[in-house]
Amino acid sequence: xxxxxxxxxxxxxxxxxxxxxxxxxxxxxxxxxxxxxxxxxxxxxxxxxxxxxxxxxxxxxxxxxxxxxxxxxxxxxxxxxxxxxxxxxxxxxxxxxxxxxxxxxxxxxxxxxxxxxxxxxxxxxxxxxxxxxxxxxxxxxxxxxxxxxxxxxxxxxxxxxxxxxxxxxxxxxxxxxxxxxxxxxxxxxxxxxxxxxxxxxxxxxxxxxxxxxxxxxxxxxxxxxxxxxxxxxxxxxxxxxxxxxxxxxxxxxxxxxxxxxxxxxxxxxxxxxxxxxxxxxxxxxxxxxxxxxxxxxxxxxxxxxxxxxxxxxxxxxxxxxxxxxxxxxxxxxxxxxxxxxxxxxxxxxxxxxxxxxxxxxxxxxxxxxxxxxxxxxxxxxxxxxxxxxxxxxxxxxxxxxxxxxxxxxxxxxxxxxxxxxxxxxxxxxx
Numbered sequence: 001x002x003x004x005x006x007x008x009x010x011x012x013x014x015x016x017x018x019x020x021x022x023x024x025x026x027x028x029x030x031x032x033x034x035x036x037x038x039x040x041x042x043x044x045x046x047x048x049x050x051x052x053x054x055x056x057x058x059x060x061x062x063x064x065x066x067x068x069x070x071x072x073x074x075x076x077x078x079x080x081x082x083x084x085x086x087x088x089x090x091x092x093x094x095x096x097x098x099x100x101x102x103x104x105x106x107x108x109x110x111x112x113x114x115x116x117x118x119x120x121x122x123x124x125x126x127x128x129x130x131x132x133x134x135x136x137x138x139x140x141x142x143x144x145x146x147x148x149x150x151x152x153x154x155x156x157x158x159x160x161x162x163x164x165x166x167x168x169x170x171x172x173x174x175x176x177x178x179x180x181x182x183x184x185x186x187x188x189x190x191x192x193x194x195x196x197x198x199x200x201x202x203x204x205x206x207x208x209x210x211x212x213x214x215x216x217x218x219x220x221x222x223x224x225x226x227x228x229x230x231x232x233x234x235x236x237x238x239x240x241x242x243x244x245x246x247x248x249x250x251x252x253x254x255x256x257x258x259x260x261x262x263x264x265x266x267x268x269x270x271x272x273x274x275x276x277x278x279x280x281x282x283x284x285x286x287x288x289x290x291x292x293x294x295x296x297x298x299x300x301x302x303x304x305x306x307x308x309x310x311x312x313x314x315x316x317x318x319x320x321x322x323x324x325x326x327x328x329x330x331x332x333x334x335x336x337x338x339x340x341x342x343x344x345x346x347x348x349x350x351x352x353x354x355x356x357x358x359x360x361x362x363x364x365x366x367x368x369x370x371x372x373x374x375x376x377x378x379x380x381x382x383x384x385x386x387x388x389x390x391x392x393x394x395x396x397x398x399x400x401x402x403x404x405x406x407x408x409x410x411x412x413x414x415x416x417x418x419x420x421x422x423x424x425x426x427x428x429x430x
Contacts (some may be wrong), residue, residue: 131275311375
């Protein structure tokens with residue numbers, strides 16, 4: 001739950017350079033843009049053998065960020081942006097030994113600390129934070145593309161670009177002051193490491209560890225959920241494929257117990273209790289335009305299952321037509337929900353058409369488990385849209401991969417060779 005009760009001084013919504021000196025702000029923006037360009041190009045050449053897809057997406061995201069920030073301000077569609085900006089400014093004040101009354105939120109310190117370090121050196125240059133997130137978003141796309149390449153042998157750079165630019169969540173919240181971009185980067189690195197491990201490349205596990213570190217510093221609880229979902233999804237798929245039903249049952253139960261214990265310990269360390277979780281559910285549901293009603297969270301497994309039956313269908317398929325309202329925010333929710341459903345449908349179809357869709361099934365199972373776990377705390381479609389970004393990143397490798405053509409090509413090849421075989425047979429006849 002965000003520390004919204006802490007007072008802070010936010011920037012003017014029309015101030016795109018922040019309160020720093022204009023010349024210093026412009027120079028800092030140019031410096032970070034060029035630095036990001038070099039990093040994306042290096043990652044692209046290393047992962048894909050070419051820098052073009054990542055660089056093109058990075059430049060496009062920076063352009064979108066410039067337009068949105070200039071016309072609508074640095075906090076457009078980013079309700080938590082002013083909080084991170086204020087926390088970063090407070091962290092910079094701490095580094096200067098100045099008075100600071102603004103604290104950081106437990107388990108979410110990473111982004112304000114990173115942004116505050118920039119503020120400490122260059123002043124309160126908000127657009128540099130936008131550029132950093134553009135870098136993180138474009139880098140996540142490169143790892144997504146590489147994961148698709150591992151899964152199917154090839155990927156479509158055009159699809160990668162279009163999905164990132166045309167999905168409102170990625171195109172608007174990517175170049176913003178939100179922490180979502182760093183979450184996407186961490187998840188894409190973890191999924192890449194998982195796909196590499198499945199192919200026997202153990203040496204790539206360090207990339208997954210780095211991704212988990214990045215993810216964990218900006219959103220600890222969700223990072224634990226993603227890791228547990230991927231591991232449990234891997235176990236379930238492998239044991240089902242090997243038809244080890246008893247082992248599957250025992251392993252699943254043990255894994256759920258371990259994951260629940262780890263998450264409980266992490267939440268306790270972050271100060272999250274059942275009471276605070278219930279209060280947060282009520283707060284984001286009652287006081288929000290896009291909130292939806294749900295019964296009180298009851299303790300125990302029974303309470304979790306009851307809540308999952310109520311909320312999980314909404315997280316996967318919602319909002320339903322009868323839940324839409326007339327507020328403008330529903331346009332944002334509806335557009336991103338359409339993109340989510342399209343990604344889910346194409347991912348499932350791609351798995352069915354792949355020659356070996358094991359990794360795809362693991363990613364799909366992990367996405368479902370992650371949404372199932374989040375159904376305990378989410379009662380607001382606006383937040384659901386943001387949380388779906390994590391599952392979108394998991395499924396995008398299946399969407400942009402060309403693996404769907406594998407069976408189709410074999411099917412076509414069989415029929416294309418048929419006339420030739422008949423011709424050879426006829427030539428052999430006397």
